[in-house]
Amino acid sequence: MSSPPGARLWDDVAPPTATQPATSAPEQGATAGDMLTVGVIGAGIVGASIACRLAQQGARVRILDAAQPGSGTTSSSFAWVNANQKTPRDYFDLNHAGLEEHVRLPDELQPAIWFHAGGNLIWAETTVDRDELEARVERLRGWGYAAEWWSAAQVNAELEPAVAFPTPETAVAFFPDEAWVDAPQLTGRLVAVARRHGAEVGVGTAVEAIETAGGRVAAIRLRGSARIPVDAVVSAAGPGAERIAALLGLPLPLAPTRGLLVRLAVEGDPVRRVVHSPRVNARPDGRGHLIIHHDLLDRQLRDRHGIHPADPPCDALLRRAREVIPALEAAIVVTARIGVRPIPRDGRACVGAVSAVPGYYEAVTHSGVTLGPLIGRLLAREMLSGEVDPLLAPFRPDRFPRG
Numbered sequence: 001m002s003s004p005p006g007a008r009l010w011d012d013v014a015p016p017t018a019t020q021p022a023t024s025a026p027e028q029g030a031t032a033g034d035m036l037t038v039g040v041i042g043a044g045i046v047g048a049s050i051a052c053r054l055a056q057q058g059a060r061v062r063i064l065d066a067a068q069p070g071s072g073t074t075s076s077s078f079a080w081v082n083a084n085q086k087t088p089r090d091y092f093d094l095n096h097a098g099l100e101e102h103v104r105l106p107d108e109l110q111p112a113i114w115f116h117a118g119g120n121l122i123w124a125e126t127t128v129d130r131d132e133l134e135a136r137v138e139r140l141r142g143w144g145y146a147a148e149w150w151s152a153a154q155v156n157a158e159l160e161p162a163v164a165f166p167t168p169e170t171a172v173a174f175f176p177d178e179a180w181v182d183a184p185q186l187t188g189r190l191v192a193v194a195r196r197h198g199a200e201v202g203v204g205t206a207v208e209a210i211e212t213a214g215g216r217v218a219a220i221r222l223r224g225s226a227r228i229p230v231d232a233v234v235s236a237a238g239p240g241a242e243r244i245a246a247l248l249g250l251p252l253p254l255a256p257t258r259g260l261l262v263r264l265a266v267e268g269d270p271v272r273r274v275v276h277s278p279r280v281n282a283r284p285d286g287r288g289h290l291i292i293h294h295d296l297l298d299r300q301l302r303d304r305h306g307i308h309p310a311d312p313p314c315d316a317l318l319r320r321a322r323e324v325i326p327a328l329e330a331a332i333v334v335t336a337r338i339g340v341r342p343i344p345r346d347g348r349a350c351v352g353a354v355s356a357v358p359g360y361y362e363a364v365t366h367s368g369v370t371l372g373p374l375i376g377r378l379l380a381r382e383m384l385s386g387e388v389d390p391l392l393a394p395f396r397p398d399r400f401p402r403g
């Protein structure tokens with residue numbers, strides 16, 4: 001069978017001359033990842049982050065994706081980087097560290113055109129929602145997270161002149177350290193850095209099998225039967241991770257949900273940062289564009305896969321947005337996408353070694369845009385040194401019964 005255009009296979013790549021178990025420490029004098037061959041399945045923000053960090057440390061990395069890097073859920077994300085509504089404490093700590101990792105990354109990877117600081121605004125309409133928001137701000141402050149109260153009048157004067165609030169006195173929570181990122185752009189950059197460090201990228205061909213020898217991971221087989229010998233495999237396949245686990249006979253319970261993202265062409269600069277209003281969530285998306293979203297519309301999607309910009313849910317979202325940002329009167333919907341959130345059934349991240357199959361690792365999570373770069377660094381370290389970071393310790397894949 002011939003491979004599709006654009007696919008790059010490794011039939012002709014000689015197997016590594018020496019291998020090193022994924023959990024053993026590197027030899028003295030060697031780069032941490034010397035000689036380790038890792039297949040990373042999935043080039044979304046999570047897989048790209050892991051591949052980048054592994055390749056930087058000398059691992060021989062093969063990034064494998066059935067589609068283009070960043071074109072999965074990563075391209076259908078609101079991409080708000082935050083730890084705002086994350087509980088319990090261990091999940092908050094992980095996401096807070098994820099936000100801090102994003103803030104550091106631009107210093108390392110200049111120019112960081114994907115990163116958009118500026119914070120996030122949230123306000124509530126009902127008493128119940130206001131009480132919840134007040135309790136959240138208190139909790140977050142107690143956990144060392146930047147959270148402030150502004151009046152709507154102050155916000156209009158200093159941050160968002162075009163946003164319409166119920167009254168000038170409306171209390172608005174401002175989270176100044178939060179941000180949004182252009183997730184496909186960041187993913188592309190991470191893949192490029194991985195390539196510069198020797199990673200090979202094969203796109204357009206699905207992984208169809210993972211072979212084991214003596215109980216541990218030995219090779220990946222692609223559709224078309226190309227065989228890639230590896231020492232370790234990372235499943236960063238997003239919503240496809242359940243199928244990847246099944247290739248090894250392992251259950252991985254996911255409870256995915258769908259979300260609608262609508263991209264608008266707008267005049268001027270109607271919103272400058274992430275805004276969560278009771279009617280709509282909005283953020284900029286490059287010059288002359290906004291992304292809008294709301295949970296209410298998500299709940300109406302059920303099992304719907306495709307959507308067209310002219311479809312009623314997009315219009316409903318736009319009408320909600322105009323109530324909050326009257327300057328959107330002339331805005332038009334340019335694209336609409338339905339994304340699938342890769343959520344482990346207990347709602348928590350699933351990251352680390354799967355002890356049932358030595359050499360097999362998983363990195364599957366919601367909030368993957370916030371968490372991707374951090375997971376990349378910490379999982380690469382775990383794979384190359386055997387050291388499990390305390391931040392990841394509560395999120396091990398082994399918490400699920402694995403057959």
Ligand SMILES: Cc1cc2nc3c(=O)[nH]c(=O)nc-3n(C[C@H](O)[C@H](O)[C@H](O)COP(=O)(O)OP(=O)(O)OC[C@H]3O[C@@H](n4cnc5c(N)ncnc54)[C@H](O)[C@@H]3O)c2cc1C
Binds near residue numbers: 072080236244370
């Ligand atoms: C509407 C919506 C809003 C969201 N908002 C936020 C937010 O504000 N902040 C936040 O942090 N997160 C948010 N998320 C979640 C976040 O977008 C995801 O957690 C993240 O994008 C997951 O990235 P990933 O790399 O794991 O998966 P993906 O981006 O889906 O990448 C997985 C890749 O694996 C490939 N693949 C799958 N199976 C195979 C196979 N068999 N062989 C080869 N390749 C394979 C796919 O082609 C894909 O490219 C949102 C998600 C949605 C849907």
